[in-house]
Amino acid sequence: MSRELSLNINISEPQWDQSTFAGRAKHFFMVTDPRNVLLSSKTLEEARITVENYRKGVVKPGLTEDELWRAKYIYDSAFHPDTGEKMVLIGRMSAQVPMNMTITGCMLTFYRTTPAVLFWQWVNQSFNAVVNYTNRSGDAPITMNQLGAAYVCATSGAVVTALGLKSLTKHLPPIMGRFIPFAAVAAANCINIPFMRQRELKYGIPVMDEEGNRLGQSSSAAKQAIVQVVVSRIGMAVPAMAIPPVIMNSLEKKAFMKRYPMLNAPVQVGLVGLCLVFATPLCCALFPQKSSMKVSSLEPDLQESIRKSSPHIDTVYFNKGL
Known part of the structure; x- marks a missing residue:
């Protein structure tokens, strides 16, 4: 007879030790697995x-136990950790690699003309807006006005950066122009993420004790969470937008690529995808998903509240978002 599964497995936490980079990397390789995009609604349910x-x-x-952990990671890949709602497909972390490899590959391929720069920066920021909203921390709603403002500001920032740098690189070696999309994406991330999560900055995100008991809302925790996410997102873009341009600059000089120029985009998309398969989980793992900060770093009124209700607590925890 098979033994009944123990009820002592803590599936509220990842399977691997999140205090180490290796443990976080294993966790995010599961969370960002592109194969999860193909799972049916029945499997998710x-x-x-x-x-x-x-x-x-x-x-x-x-x-x-293996089946339980598999179900937990399927659940985590499709449902928001705070609200429990099923996330829109292209906003899930498992969709990051297939979506980003296509968009980034096209940005790196079609960077020479102004209309192409405008179009692909718009596509990228539209996608980023969906991802940032879907993976926001906390359970507070965001209004359509706030969504619209974040979208317009991020898209404008990316386009202005891209076009500005494009004009500056006219007299520089051709390879420099290939890095314009990365600079635009980095600038846009610094705008898009804080704007998309501005409600968190204003009203705070939930902070908890080690057991998960809610202690209050903190804007200071939201600031730390957003900075960590911005750093991770820019880190994800570095390999995918820095390595392929160098390789493509060399390949395009080869007779084979000159004979078949239509292969440019597919090869570039493939190179970006190869980089993203590793960069996405490894950069997500730079900071713990369950981030922490000292009570002394919180807002004075929240510090006072926590010290009155739970004087033994000196560290609080929160979901930083992705």
Whole structure:
């Protein structure tokens, strides 16, 4: 007879030690696995039921620990950690590699003309707006006006940066022009993410004790979370937008590529995808998903509240978002 699965497995936390970079990397290789995009609604729903039932102490007969962890990671790939809502498909972290490899590959291929720069920066920021909204921290709603402002500011910032740098690189070696998309994307991330999560900056995000008990809302925690996400996003873009241009600059001089110029875009997209498969999870792992900060670094009124209700607590935790 098979032994019934223990109820002591903590699936509220990742399977691997998140205090180490290696543990976080293993976790995010699972979360960002592009194959999860192909999972059916039925599979996602079965994973949700398995996870939610286990949390209630209900174990499906015959369920193994490996199957439980698999269900947990399928659940995490599609449902928001704070709201529990199913996330829009292209906003999920598992869609990052296929979506970004296509968009980034095209940005790096079609960078020479102004209309192409405008179009692909617009596509990229539209995608980023969806991702940033989908993976925001906390459970506070965001208005359409706030969404619109973030979208317009980020898109404008990316286009202005791209066109400005494009004009400056006219007299520089051709390879310099290939790095314009990266500079534009980096600038846009610094605008898009804070704007998309401006409500968190204004009203704060939930902070908890080590056991997950909610202690209040903190704007200071939101600032730390957003800075960490911006750094991670820019880090993701570095390999995908810095390595392929160098390789393509060399390949385009070869007779084979000159004979078949239509291969330029597919090869560039493939190179970007190869970089993103590793860069996406590794850069997500730069900072713990369950981030922390000292109580002494919180807002004075929240510090006072925590010290009155829980004087033994000196560190709070929060979901930094992705």
